[in-house]
Amino acid sequence: MKKLLLATLLGLSLLPIAWAQTTDSGFKIVARIKGLKDTTCVLAHYFGSTQYIPKDTARVDGSGNMVFEGKTHLPEGLFIVVMPKKGYLQLLITADQHFSFETDTTNVIKEMKVTGSKENELFYSYQQQLSKLSEEGQALNVQKKIRNDAVSIAMVNKQLNDLQKQATDYRNQFLKDNPDTFAAKLFKATAEPEVPPAPKAANGRPDSLWVFNYFKQHFWDEFDFSDERFVRTPILQQKVERYIKELTVQVPDSLIKEADFLVGKAIAGKNKEVKYYTIYYITSQYERPKVMGTDGLFVHMFEKYYATGVMTVSDSSTLKSIGERVATLKPNLVGKVMVAPIISDTLRRPIVFQNIKADYTIVFFYSPTCGHCRESAPKIKKFVDDYKGKGVEVVAIAIDQSPEEWKKFIREFKLGNAINGYDYSSRTDYRHQYDVWTTPTVYMLDKNRKIIARNLPVEQIEDFMLFHKRQQATQTAKKSVAVAPASAKASVKK
Secondary structure, eight states, rough: OOOOOOTOOGGGGGSHHHHHHHHOOEEEEEEEEEEOOSSEEEEEEEESSSOOEEEEEEEEOTSEEEEEEEEEEOOOOOEEEHHHHHHHHEESSOOEEEEEEEEETTTHHHOOOSSSSSHHHHHHHHHHHHHHHHHHHHHHHHHHHHSSSSHHHHHHHHHHHHHHHHHHHHHHHHHOTTSSSSHHHHHHHHHHOOOOOOOOOOOOOHHHHHHHHHHHHHHTTTOOOOOGGGGGGGHHHHHHHHHHHHOSSSSHHHHHHHHHHHHHHHHHOOHHHHHHHHHHHHHHHSOSSSSSTTTHHHHHHHIIIITTTSOOSSSSHHHHHHHHHHHHHHGGSTTSBBOOOOOTTSOOOOOOOGGGGSSSSEEEETTTOHHHHHHHHHHHHHHHHHOOOTTTEEEEEESOOOOOHHHHHHTTTTTTTTEEEEEETTTOOOOHHHHOSSSSSSEEEETBEEEEESSSOOOOOOOOHHHHHHHHHHHHHHHHHHHHHHHHHHHHOO
């Protein structure tokens, strides 16, 4: 089974105390799967797209027969039957939970026959018809490769277009005939928004930005936020992830705006489970995000939804731990001015952080006995020596060990050109004050000591600094161009 990948401090304990379930006549699913025998199958439902929650097991006899049965009604959603060494098949579990099906492992979809469940009959008849049209399309493409004269290609292209129209007509009719079924909701939710022809941009070409904006604005049109069953499908997680990570600029302001937009839609849907899952998933993705500087969204989600009680949790101690994590992160986010560390040099003279004059200041937190720190030290030395006197300073701060160990490290790796600091009074809690949970930890500050990068790999310090320099130069040039016309007019008037 796959497991949901979660950030260190987040887990299912951040979810509500219980997911809604009903109890009535229970469930009974009778199955026969050809090609399967003398094994055990598992019936489980999705929880997002990366975790499955087992609900029952069934022993398969020598003829492929099995029965899933229980006295409690199953939570509704998209389920899978895991077949050892044969993959899995999907079932819609809705109100009708007494049904049977028969299929073959050689082609589960094509051979599926369902009795007693309208939802599953629709679910598979839709897939079977589209699969049939797809197979015909593949056969035509083979012909296209074999018979590649102009006349044959034109004929095959017409047939392919006819197939595409058949598929579109079938889909539209299916959705029209079964508007309130969960099967139809699933197929609508997974479809891409249809984008109309784009207006022309200034260069005469279709406006690609208009296309993107239209796609994004209509991305959620066919998704029902009021339907709890989507929590137990892969679709909600997949759509949230795509919207936040692919359709949103990965900077805190944009992420916060779009996350609030999604939570607002979930709240408007008036289903607690959908709301809880939307909040939970977004939060879980940005505690330790892949894109540097975007953990501001994690702080925002906690403060706006968890700390205020909009999102209830089952474990108060976990909530407290996350709160402490947020308290550590908040003052150290990209864009914040770094709080000046209290450190002294090797002669015990205070180092006044505010007096460091540099376009870029690299703060290198390390432990003198840390293996990774010792591996990084030669790279830091090279960077220090290469940029000394060029508007760049490196402040190397030992967070532990004795003053003797610290000084020995400086001598061993010849870090005399760095600003070497140590807290002789041991007043600094580097973990909670500077989020230094592993060493080395690297921050990069601009000339105003504002954090522009954190948790930088040592190998990327120079590349990131040069990239930032180019960005700043480009922005300055754009501002100059924007100001120039006004200046020119002023000169003319004189």
